[in-house]
Amino acid sequence: MPPAPDPALRPLRIGLVAGLRFPVAQPFAGGLEAHTWSLARSLTAAGHEVVMYAHGDSDRSVATVVPVFAPPPVSAAARADIAAPPEHFLWEHRCMQQTMSRLLRDVDRLDLVHNNSLHYLPLAMAPLLGTRMVTTLHTPPNAWQEAGALDGALASRFLAVSRDVAERWSHVLGEVEVVGNGVDPLLWPAGPGGRDLVWSGRIVPEKAPHLAVRAARLLDRDVVLAGPVHDQRYFAEEVEPLLSDRVRYAGHLGVDALARLVGSSACALVTPCWDEPFGLVAAEAMLCGTPVAAFDRGGLRDVVGSRGGVLAAPDDVADLARAADRALAMDRRRVRSHALATLSVTAMAERYVQVYRAAA
Template sequence: MRIAILGHVRQRIAQPFAGGMESHCWHLAAGLQARGHDVILFASGDSDARFTIDPVLPIHYEATFPWAEHRGSAPLIAHLDGGYEAACDRIAAGGFDVVHNNSLHRFPLEPRQTAAVPTVTSLHVPPYDALHWFVRASAVPTHRLTVTSAGQLAAWWPEGAPPQASVLHNGIDPALWPFVGQGDGSAAWCGRMTPNKGPHLAAQAARIAGMPLTLFGPIEDPDYWHAEVAPLLDGTIRYGGHLDGAALAAEIGRASVFVFTPCWDEPFGLVAVEAMACGLPVAAFDMGAAREVIGEAGCFAPAGDVPALAKAIIAARALPRHLPRQRVERAFTRDIWLDRCEALYRDVATTRPSLAA
């Protein structure tokens, strides 16, 4: 199939990944290419050059619109609208069989766009005002909508999801996250350094549990980092940097437990699945999709309860390491995910007006 992948342009689609959305888009493009599809990645022009890129914007927008200026910025909105409008026009004229939309932008959701090219939209976030109405109005025969967890499905459609919407769990390549049979007694945390990811709470809980902790990931919110996280760093709580996939997998695999601290309705939790593939049981706040994703491979604490999370860290460390790896192999592999993507593409492609007439 000839497939357009329309990405989010806040960050580059390249390693080291800024977050789960960038990882999702990169592995989607790479996986579909490996399966023989003709893939064009519509993303920022500074994304990974191994892909054929049709730039939505010349460079990712954080390069010109700093993190603190995102919300309600009229120049940024105009910048994005111009880029996505032109990209949607090129996709409509590009002879694509399907577009997989990961953009979180309203233009690709419009019925005139999905009528031009059958579309699969993956929603990576809980419902929010700027996109909510457009998503709900976009459930038409030429459009399939996916979310990453059952909880997220209920959040977007509390009255019941339309037939065009379904759960599509994210998947990883287990070979990229090698299983390690024994940890070194430490804990690991990974994610963007922002308040809604809660690294400061992970550090506090690890200190109570008496377990060394290494934090990995990009410092997205410098003010938060300097005020809440950096003061907690010492001999046992350390920052390991923002690493590419292979280096991060090696570091995570050495630990004995992974700490997962969503402070919002996390739709999935890709970092937890990556750690589980390495054999790490997870100590997590019971929020968002955490329990749905982690299941028997972890121990849970009420959201925001640091002393309870410390107890969960100690309890999770005692779980057999084969449990998390087996859960990933059973439910969250890249092949399972790509098989489902291809099934969605075939399904929605049959709705082309020329075929349905």
């Protein structure tokens, strides 16, 4: 008679709260959506059931999607309130309020809830769920998140995506365990390299693709930019005037096209003008074997290290060009091997499952 299955190893039913502003689907609006998709996909592939509370256009092949419906517009009377917050704030608050109301109805059918959003309401409402919540901290605290974490600290287990994020939350939560983001090597295969440089990510001022263009000029190399334009004014004023035969904007690409672009590039430039919490674009480049030259800010030191690329002084374009020049000489096979050892999506998902089982 075969032994009874170990109940501690049974598949889990996980409620995954995503960011609600953008779909968890390709082409990804940013690193948060890419991370949520990869995690849901890996958990589902491992046999777990993932119920994802997310934008209605999210990818239903990676999870059961509970769509969040847009609330009605704010009335003219409410907008006339001189103390009213911006409308986008109210919209997102009301969407998350709907999500949490639905989650409260569903929670008895879930083993646990993973809050993978950036919103404060899941943190504040964690004590109402009756089951322990796991929260991934993707960013340093803001005033709303900090207040929510203080309200729900005893009802959630917190994880940070990098040591930098963990340290920035330590005054609220004490020591926070780090579980770094992971990348699927099948989706980001080894590439042949090339001569051009590449920059990818959300096109916004704090990601500063215009600084990547300046560094490329110092190196006398062409550069290709790729990513969604989230700040049209910044793109029009700071990026579009730089476009030329040697500076090309490839658009907002899906994973396959972006992986081909990154893998056929000589070096990836990563230019945050803020303390980047993790730096998923650096991890993606390294999986392709493409070395990274990045400003040494936030979690990029964890991601890139000394074997995935070269770090430069923050905001120093000349030093970034020097870092890229050194990175160009790195062995692409060793860069990918380092990424496989440290940035695997499988290892990330397995660590999350360990945390889930402890919480459940």
